[in-house]
Amino acid sequence: MADKQMSAAQVVAQLKDGMTVGIGGWGPRRKPMALVREILRSPLKDLTIVAYGGADVGMLCAAGKVKKLVFAFVSLDFIPLEPYFRIARQNGELEVMEVDEGLFMLGLKAAGMRIPYIPTRVGIGTDVLRHNPEIKMIGSPYDERDWVAMPALPLDVALLHVDRADARGVCQVTGPDVYMDDLFARAAKKTFVTCDELVDSRFFEQGGQARYVFWERSQTAGVVHMPCGAHPSSCAPLYGFDVQHFKEYAASAKDAGGWQQYYERYIACGEQEYLQRVGGEQAVRDLALPVF
Amino acid sequence: MRETDWVDRIVCAAALAWADDGEVLATGIGAVPRLAASLAMLTVNTELMMTDSEAWLVREPVPLGPRGSDEPKRETWMGFSRIFDNVWGGKRHAMVGPTQIDRHGQANISMVGPDYRKPRAQMLGVRGFPGNSINHANSFFVPNHSPKVFVAGEVDMVASAGYNAARLPRGWSFDDIDLRLIVTNLCVMDFGGPARQVRIRSLHPGVSAQQVQQATGFPLHVPHEIAETAAPTDAQLALIERLDPHGLRASALG
Numbered sequence A: 001m002a003d004k005q006m007s008a009a010q011v012v013a014q015l016k017d018g019m020t021v022g023i024g025g026w027g028p029r030r031k032p033m034a035l036v037r038e039i040l041r042s043p044l045k046d047l048t049i050v051a052y053g054g055a056d057v058g059m060l061c062a063a064g065k066v067k068k069l070v071f072a073f074v075s076l077d078f079i080p081l082e083p084y085f086r087i088a089r090q091n092g093e094l095e096v097m098e099v100d101e102g103l104f105m106l107g108l109k110a111a112g113m114r115i116p117y118i119p120t121r122v123g124i125g126t127d128v129l130r131h132n133p134e135i136k137m138i139g140s141p142y143d144e145r146d147w148v149a150m151p152a153l154p155l156d157v158a159l160l161h162v163d164r165a166d167a168r169g170v171c172q173v174t175g176p177d178v179y180m181d182d183l184f185a186r187a188a189k190k191t192f193v194t195c196d197e198l199v200d201s202r203f204f205e206q207g208g209q210a211r212y213v214f215w216e217r218s219q220t221a222g223v224v225h226m227p228c229g230a231h232p233s234s235c236a237p238l239y240g241f242d243v244q245h246f247k248e249y250a251a252s253a254k255d256a257g258g259w260q261q262y263y264e265r266y267i268a269c270g271e272q273e274y275l276q277r278v279g280g281e282q283a284v285r286d287l288a289l290p291v292f
Numbered sequence B: 001m002r003e004t005d006w007v008d009r010i011v012c013a014a015a016l017a018w019a020d021d022g023e024v025l026a027t028g029i030g031a032v033p034r035l036a037a038s039l040a041m042l043t044v045n046t047e048l049m050m051t052d053s054e055a056w057l058v059r060e061p062v063p064l065g066p067r068g069s070d071e072p073k074r075e076t077w078m079g080f081s082r083i084f085d086n087v088w089g090g091k092r093h094a095m096v097g098p099t100q101i102d103r104h105g106q107a108n109i110s111m112v113g114p115d116y117r118k119p120r121a122q123m124l125g126v127r128g129f130p131g132n133s134i135n136h137a138n139s140f141f142v143p144n145h146s147p148k149v150f151v152a153g154e155v156d157m158v159a160s161a162g163y164n165a166a167r168l169p170r171g172w173s174f175d176d177i178d179l180r181l182i183v184t185n186l187c188v189m190d191f192g193g194p195a196r197q198v199r200i201r202s203l204h205p206g207v208s209a210q211q212v213q214q215a216t217g218f219p220l221h222v223p224h225e226i227a228e229t230a231a232p233t234d235a236q237l238a239l240i241e242r243l244d245p246h247g248l249r250a251s252a253l254g
Helices: A008-013 A033-040 A055-062 A083-090 A101-113 A127-131 A181-187 A201-205 A243-252 A258-267 A271-277 A281-285 B005-018 B031-042 B080-089 B129-135 B209-214 B234-243
Strands: A020-023 A047-051 A066-071 A095-098 A117-120 A136-139 A146-151 A155-165 A188-198 A222-225 B025-028 B056-058 B074-077 B092-096 B137-142 B179-184 B187-190 B199-203
Touching: A008 A033, A008 A222, A020 A181, A033 A055, A033 A155, A033 A188, A033 A258, A033 A271, A047 A055, A055 A066, A055 A083, A055 A243, A055 A258, A066 A101, A095 A127, A101 A117, A101 A146, A101 A181, A101 B080, A101 B129, A117 A136, A155 A181, A181 A188, A243 A258, A258 A271, B005 B031, B005 B092, B005 B137, B005 B179, B005 B234, B025 B031, B031 B092, B031 B137, B031 B234, B080 B129, B092 B129, B092 B179, B199 B209
Parallel strands: A020 A047, A020 A155, A047 A066, A066 A095, A155 A188, A188 A222, B025 B092, B092 B137, B137 B179
Antiparallel strands: A117 A146, A136 A146, B056 B074, B179 B187, B187 B199
16 A cells, blocks of 8 residues: 655655645645745745745745745735735735636636636636736637636645645545645645644544545645644644744844744754744644634 | 714614625625624624634624634535635625725725836735626725725726726626625715716715715715715614624724
């Protein structure tokens, strides 16, 4: 039976400069942050990042890893404006493909379905079409209207964080929302996941556990056991997002050398030391879930 | 006069946006729109559906802020992908707070500045605005009515479509776009003027039409008779208190 376990460093070793990398989660929620930090420690560059963005996008921008960003928003929600993404945009550093959240979803879906586009009304009448001339309008064979042909968004790699996985790549998300992670897993040539808990395959036989598995193991190329691997983003119901840490991160963007300091303190130290510096595994698991 | 008198009147005016919608998903982004949608669900349109702002539809609106022992009364799962299923089917009416709105009703939350590649101020991105605007009814809430929000030209990034014929593709008409109310700290407006011009519908107490026009970067349709925005009833005030037990609305007008 295939054993897909690997280390975060082994995942990042499979990435190449210029690749298109999809990152799962949504804003400050269930982001594969340990893998993002591993990319930050690597010499990778010129990446095209495709994400419902939060601090994952902000940090990759701060570190100069992003050539192009495909996005609908970048936000930490309770801190609405992602500070390092803002700086990168306002400096004119980023090539962007800015699309509606739903168009983004259709692009991933088309890639997973191996079709070039999906027709939709979304985008009509907006600057999404003006700023993205690669998104074409198409006449319908069935009516007298033109429709937006949202192109597929194929990914070289998708990076996801899940609650639980087994060594064969069966992944479980028990939080209230899988976001678009299943579509990322299908849109990518290779999907790598980090999991909070590594479980025996028999775990999924119990009760309703298999109902929380949203894609087949054939879509998962590698599994990294990484407790608290989503921190400082949340992994409901295991832990909420770390408000204090996000505040510290956001505040760092106000100083000229702020990113370098953040990098030295939390990235360069490596993942084990990172977990200690943010209070340890128990402190992360005690983080309250957000209430809105 | 209580600190929340002004905002409560605005919440009640905004709640009317959903009165005739029937059984649709009511989404209010931000404290005032969310309170307005919640109030509407408890009063003028009990058929409305609403989420807990996370991943569930709820039978009753969820009060703002930290909760006691009251768990949201879940009705069905409503994660993000399902929100889009709903949006694309058209059974939704959202009230959102754009950074800029223009005379066509085109709205922007993405970026500000003349150069898209190098924004003067990067904001959120277009989020779900494009899809909302071409699929279902939309209203706006503006806490600071000024020419910076109601801009003279087009908004810097058209994130949501408006009544702008120049931007409609073959086969599409204004009937495919459904803009309803614009509720501000000064007045309530709609698109009921000639050729869907923005029209003043009611003025909050002590506010003149001239004052509203001066705070707006484009010409408004000003009817001869304009009503005063209705004051809340005691029953409405009691519901608003229940929906906002921590008084988060007090700072909603900046």
